[in-house]
Amino acid sequence: MVLRQRTHKIMMNLKKVFYMILLSFMATVFLSNCKHQPGVFYNDTPAVSIQCSPDTVYFQNDILPLLVSSCSTTGCHDKQTGKNDVVLVDYNSVMKTGGINPDNPGSSKIYEVIVTNDERMPPPPSAAWPKAQADMLYTWIAQGAINNQCSGDSAGCDTTNVTFKGDVRPIFQKFCYGCHNSANPSGNIDLTNWDQLALIIDNGALVGSIKSEPGYSPMPKGSTMTNCEILTVEAWANDTVINSGGGGGGGNNGIACDPDTTYFQNQVLPLLVSNCATTGCHNTISHKEGVILVDYSSVMQTGKVIPGNPNGSKLYKVLFGGDREDDIMPPPPSPPFTTVQKGIIRNWILQGAKNNYCNSDCDTTNVTFSGSVWPIIQTYCLGCHNGGSSGGGISLRNYSEVAASANSGKLLGSIRYDAGYSPMPKYGQKLSDCKISEIRIWIEDGTPNN
Ligand code: HEC
Ligand code: HEC
Structure with missing residues (x-):
């Protein structure tokens, strides 16, 4: 008995020693790796080919958009947060911190955490990557994990028979859903929700943002679509509006206007844009005192809007001069908001300050x-x-x-x-x-x- 206990004790001690040696060995390897890391620099300028080969997986076209939209969202693997020292915003950061191993793609850290069941990435409530996307990541690593890109010739781009299921949804899946889903509706837009999608088709924001038109936040954030992908979404958006039209006056997907509701897109935003986002004031170029009033998210954030509480919302208070009478917005010589205009802002905030839209008659x-x-x-x-x-x-x-x-x-x-x-x-x-x-x-x- 005694002997057995003793042997056991010795074994335990040996185990401890073994683990300590192992640990210190790993630490040395790890630290020496760290020491060398800053010296490594992977060039972020991709090798571009004109034609997109169907057999090749391209980092800039296929992989980066997925990583940016599902991993480098705010608070995760963006530059500022860099959770667990992993940053996934460009080729250099992916190569440095993603544990990529072209010799054995399956053992690449980034691939492992995506296909695993426990503690998978992205963590719930975000959806797991579909198998097709994980396979694409695997193939890209197996093909050498190079920084490649194809420009997707727009001359050879066929937009005649575009469908949502076959063409548009895969593009959204790759570039957008990671940031615009029901659990994480960036800018209050959930692109997986048909009503919300219809709303941004109808008011022009979908096409405006992917074409980086003035007045829209350029989308997708953090990656670039090919010309053909942009043309495909645009062709579909144009058709969708026309096809679903209720006759007369152009197609409409939205909800009919309720006279008792104040609508942000129809009433509030036009007022703010025309009175406040003027040159030298609150547009994206001037943003006086950090205030930008060009779209829903900028109004909510920089106008310090508290839904349900107009008197507590800066956007409303400044119409009366804020805390000091002489701070009235818009400043003279512009005329102040009329009583009706102030009422529009007030009602909208009282009704919950939603990003709502209706089809006006x-x-x-x-x-x-x-x-x-x-x-x-x-x-x-x-x-x-x-x-x-x-x-x-x-x-x-x-x-x-x-x-x-x-x-x-x-x-x-x-x-x-x-x-x-x-x-x-x-x-x-x-x-x-x-x-x-x-x-x-x-x-x-x-x-x-x-
Ligand atoms: C990395 C996250 C991210 C990705 C990827 C992304 N978006 Fe956005 N999107 C945002 C955020 C955040 C906003 C809010 C406005 C802002 O901050 O610029 C926004 C706003 C928008 C808007 C409103 C723009 C406006 O000016 O009113 C539209 C439309 C939009 N996104 C569509 C898309 C589409 C379509 C894609 C894919 C092609 C996409 N987004 C990809 C984060 C993202
Ligand atoms: C935020 C301020 C702002 C709003 C809102 C605005 N404009 Fe303008 N507009 C300007 C400025 C500034 C110019 C001078 C040209 C420029 O800077 O683009 C201008 C120029 C014009 C021109 C001359 C265009 C040309 O090419 O010669 C017309 C016409 C015009 N605006 C009509 C309108 C109409 C109609 C609306 C409403 C549907 C409108 N504007 C809303 C600021 C505005």
Whole structure:
């Protein structure tokens, strides 16, 4: 008995010694690795080929978008956080911290944590990578884990029979869903939700963002789509709007407007863009005092909006001058918000400050200046074109000024984004097709003052 216990004790001690040696050995290897790491630099400039070969997996086209959208989200493997010292934002960081092993792809750390069942990456509630994506990662490593890219010739891009399932969804899966899903709806957009997707198709934000058009946050964040991928999504978005249209005045996917609800996209944003995001003020270039008022997320964050509590929200308080009377926004000589305009901001915050949108009744059968054109100018344009400096010398203060702009061709040219004109409303989203039609019909009627 005693002997057995003793042997056991000795064995335990031996085990301890063994583990200590092992540990110190591992530490040495680890530390010496660390010492050498900063010297290693992997070039982030990819080798670009024009044609995309179906047999090759490309880092820039196939792998980086997946990593950026599902791993380097805020708080995880982005540059700032770098959880567990793993950063996955570009080729250099992936090679340095992803444990890539081209000699034995299956043993690459990054691949292991994606296919494992326990403590898998990305952690729940994010969905696990589908097998096809994991396989693609494996193939890329097996093909040498090189920094390659193909540019996807747009001349050879076929957008005639684009479908959501076959073409668009795979693109969203690769570039977008990681940041825009129900558990993590960045910018309050869940692209897996059809209603929300329809909303951003309808208001132009989907195409505006992937084409980096002025007024939109360029998407996808952190990676680049090929021209063909952009054209594919655009072709589908255009078709979708037309196909689902309810007849007359262009297609609509949204919800009909409820008179008791105040809508951010229809009422609040146009007011803010035209009164506050003017040159030198709160657009993405000027952002005075860190305040940017060009889209939902910037308004919520930098306008310090507290849903349900207008009096506690900076965006609302400054309309009255904030804590000091003389801080009133917009500052003189711009006119202050009218009571009705203040009411719009107040109601919207009271109703929960949501990123909501509705299809306004836009009637192209009975177009008049006072009933159709003037309300559009008031909501979307007048804040800048009020005779002050923010309208580039163009005033739209009354019938004769609007008619003059219409007769010069500039009014229609600018709202249609025609080549040769500055796209209007500046910093805002393009007017809906129906609103553009109303203005066009009024001009074709001979700009009557009715
Ligand atoms: C790495 C995360 C990330 C990825 C990937 C990403 N987005 Fe976004 N997206 C955001 C964030 C965050 C916002 C909020 C606005 C901002 O911060 O720029 C946003 C905003 C948007 C907007 C609103 C833009 C605006 O100006 O109103 C649209 C539309 C959008 N994303 C679509 C997409 C699409 C389509 C893709 C894929 C092609 C994509 N996003 C990929 C993070 C991401
Ligand atoms: C945020 C401020 C802002 C808003 C909102 C705005 N504009 Fe402008 N607009 C400008 C500025 C500044 C210019 C001068 C050209 C430039 O800087 O792009 C301009 C120029 C124009 C021009 C001349 C374009 C050209 O190419 O000669 C027209 C016409 C015009 N705006 C009409 C409108 C209409 C119509 C709306 C509303 C649907 C509108 N603007 C909304 C600031 C604005």
